[in-house]
């Protein structure tokens with residue numbers, strides 16, 4: 466069985482940065498990702514706040530970070546980690562393909578899109594329902610779509626849909642948006658409609674989506690709204706299954722609790738990125754990845 470100083474689970478911005486730091490400090494490191502490097506970071510349409518780039522897409526930045534990381538360490542994409550357990554002083558990492566031994570573990574497992582859990586959502590997934598405007602927005606050029614949510618993701622994706630020529634309406638459950646002011650201003654300037662105080666109760670259609678049932682939460686009135694696309698942008702849920710297997714302490718909302726050195730409550734287990742909650746930004750995930758890899762390096766050397 467191959468042994469590594471550090472095994473990083475998850476190749477999003479946090480995991481990839483941890484990989485770059487781990488490799489450059491001379492620790493033998495492996496990154497495993499169940500899919501492609503970048504995770505949901507690949508879907509970010511445009512970033513204007515990542516230092517050094519006026520604008521860059523998530524996809525483009527991931528590709529750059531991945532190539533940089535692979536100069537130093539091993540990266541296995543599409544390899545699903547099934548289990549991690551303590552094995553004497555090390556950790557045994559079991560994937561669907563192989564087993565590895567790690568002296569330390571960095572959990573950078575990220576998060577996935579939260580679902581509405583309403584009738585029709587699962588049935589029409591890929592038939593009008595989507596969690597990613599960047600991936601599926603072009604299918605809705607010259608068509609109507611709704612974007613559900615009032616946070617940064619929903620507004621950013623609504624702007625993306627508007628850019629590709631989709632007639633988008635935002636549906637938000639409260640009477641004010643949560644998103645940052647610059648996004649709210651842009652929505653206004655583009656005349657993107659926002660329906661407030663409204664929840665989507667059901668998604669309807671035949672082969673494809675053709676309408677949704679809306680509920681005004683103030684009047685309790687229901688109405689049918691014609692639309693071909695339903696984009697859901699209501700936040701994320703943390704991927705904490707492996708953390709649970711290792712008895713890593715989690716917050717009430719399921720995120721990994723770390724100290725400022727990205728150490729968890731379990732010795733030699735660190736964490737970085739969206740799975741740690743807080744300000745979900747690339748720059749934060751990258752910073753946490755750098756810290757996690759540095760702490761792992763220090764602990765490996767202190768134990769010698």
Ligand code: NAP
Pocket residue numbers: 580581613614615616617618619621638639642643664698699700701743744745746
């Ligand atoms: P978020 O900030 O948690 O917002 C989720 C939105 O969905 C809220 O408006 C919430 O309504 C609504 N919502 C939640 N559950 C719902 C449900 N079951 N039904 C209907 N509506 C529901 O999530 P996010 O927008 O995905 O952003 C996540 C994090 O990423 C944030 O920290 C955000 O700042 C960051 N982010 C930043 C940028 C950027 O800097 N440009 C871009 C994207 C994301 P309420 O308002 O009523 O709670």
